[in-house]
Amino acid sequence: MAPKRIVIVGGGAGGLALASKLGRKLGRSGKAEICLVDKSPVHIWKPKLHEVAVGVIDQSIEGLLYRDHGLKNGYRFLRGELIGCDPLKRQITLSKVLNHEGEQLLDERHVAYDALVLAIGSVSNSFNTPGAEQHCIFLDNLESANVFHNKLLDNLLLLDETKEKLSIGIVGAGATGVELAAELYHVLESVKDFGYLHIDKSHLEIHLIEAAQQLLPGLPDKVGAGAQSVLDHIGVRLHIGVQVKEVTKEGFITQDGVLIPAGLKVWAAGVKGPELLRQFTFLPLNQRNQIEVDACMRVKGQEYIYALGDCSSLIMDNGKCVPPRAQAAAQMAATLYKNLVNRLQGKAELPFRYQDYGSLVSLSRFSAVGNLMGNLRSGSLFIEGYLARIMYMSLYQRHLASLYGWFSALVYRLAQRLLKWHRPKLKLH
Numbered sequence: 001m002a003p004k005r006i007v008i009v010g011g012g013a014g015g016l017a018l019a020s021k022l023g024r025k026l027g028r029s030g031k032a033e034i035c036l037v038d039k040s041p042v043h044i045w046k047p048k049l050h051e052v053a054v055g056v057i058d059q060s061i062e063g064l065l066y067r068d069h070g071l072k073n074g075y076r077f078l079r080g081e082l083i084g085c086d087p088l089k090r091q092i093t094l095s096k097v098l099n100h101e102g103e104q105l106l107d108e109r110h111v112a113y114d115a116l117v118l119a120i121g122s123v124s125n126s127f128n129t130p131g132a133e134q135h136c137i138f139l140d141n142l143e144s145a146n147v148f149h150n151k152l153l154d155n156l157l158l159l160d161e162t163k164e165k166l167s168i169g170i171v172g173a174g175a176t177g178v179e180l181a182a183e184l185y186h187v188l189e190s191v192k193d194f195g196y197l198h199i200d201k202s203h204l205e206i207h208l209i210e211a212a213q214q215l216l217p218g219l220p221d222k223v224g225a226g227a228q229s230v231l232d233h234i235g236v237r238l239h240i241g242v243q244v245k246e247v248t249k250e251g252f253i254t255q256d257g258v259l260i261p262a263g264l265k266v267w268a269a270g271v272k273g274p275e276l277l278r279q280f281t282f283l284p285l286n287q288r289n290q291i292e293v294d295a296c297m298r299v300k301g302q303e304y305i306y307a308l309g310d311c312s313s314l315i316m317d318n319g320k321c322v323p324p325r326a327q328a329a330a331q332m333a334a335t336l337y338k339n340l341v342n343r344l345q346g347k348a349e350l351p352f353r354y355q356d357y358g359s360l361v362s363l364s365r366f367s368a369v370g371n372l373m374g375n376l377r378s379g380s381l382f383i384e385g386y387l388a389r390i391m392y393m394s395l396y397q398r399h400l401a402s403l404y405g406w407f408s409a410l411v412y413r414l415a416q417r418l419l420k421w422h423r424p425k426l427k428l429h
């Protein structure tokens, strides 16, 4: 049966791009009804969450309002958290919506679908480390980024009075940990301009702890080494090849029993599928709680349910899983878009082919490092510095283009730049 009602749950890097494309192609013309569900009313591209956390970007400028965007792009936005799914009735259940006072605004609701796409992303994986859930912040969503931001502001206030040291510990030197560490130094360098006259970067002590033998594990050695040299230079304390066995109020206790002190603690070591997925017994899950899908992103054993992005597990021809990255989510969205249109037109679906274009990691104003991969070269090309920064910024531009189209994305970016120009460079409130 051709899917006339397509419901996408999760408006992140993959889900929002898919809803926008389907909305413009099928929703506007009434060929299908496209509905996007998200628990948040605002979209911030997840790779920018650490920038929200430190106040380098302001969600009121960078945030996209789903409702408004849906109206302009041919899809209907429903705010709500997915809590139930009945594949036989082909309907999902959304939780109640409460207001700021905790009073009920909307009751639980059912939403019917002909095709369902699960794109609810991932959460940080604490690997059951004792104390991690209790003492660490997980940069999983806008709320947790705001929690970090508020704690950082509290600490800045205190620091300005006491002139003591602020110690921040980050577990996991993947893109999140590395980018956050660099961004924090940048912020501490700049706070004098915002009236925190007694603070400079000598008051900051950042510990970046990584169990693997290099920073940015999973990326080529040269990229990890490039990031290491920049972080070393700016003063980040690197603990490489060190495993955390417990987290306490005081800090991180390593496998060797050493305490790495940290007042503010962030856990950014690996991801897994959201716990919620365990409740849906019809979903085949891998060890990391991700939904197992076939080459066309269809959930194994389900005719009308698809999954993409971080919450999915698609095994490629080389036997590896498609990595949990923004570029993978965007590529999956592009293929699923074609497949859903094809299905509506009675044409065959195409298998997903992941193309790794390389990875770029921002080191704030200090630099950027990464590797580029392409069809023209065999192997990968290491890049760093200004060129890598430009390439890094172009990734976000591509995401915007998938949401607005290239021309509108350029205008939107320009407008954001102008707004930022006359507003403070940091959001320290």
Ligand SMILES: Cc1cc2nc3c(=O)[nH]c(=O)nc-3n(C[C@H](O)[C@H](O)[C@H](O)COP(=O)(O)OP(=O)(O)OC[C@H]3O[C@@H](n4cnc5c(N)ncnc54)[C@H](O)[C@@H]3O)c2cc1C
Residues within 6 Å of the ligand: 009, 010, 011, 012, 013, 014, 015, 037, 038, 039, 040, 045, 046, 047, 048, 049, 050, 080, 081, 082, 083, 119, 120, 121, 122, 139, 140, 141, 175, 176, 179, 274, 276, 308, 309, 310, 311, 324, 325, 326, 327, 328, 329, 360, 361, 362
């Ligand atoms: C700080 C940071 C930096 C990163 N940097 C990079 C990078 O440089 N390059 C890169 O490729 N990747 C990076 N990543 C990873 C990248 O952000 C993810 O791989 C990507 O966002 C996954 O896209 P997605 O669409 O699967 O999920 P997401 O973008 O996480 O979107 C999931 C959406 O689902 C919604 N949702 C979740 N649960 C529910 C529910 N129950 N009901 C309704 N809605 C729900 C959420 O609100 C969210 O909008 C970074 C991640 C972080 C945290």
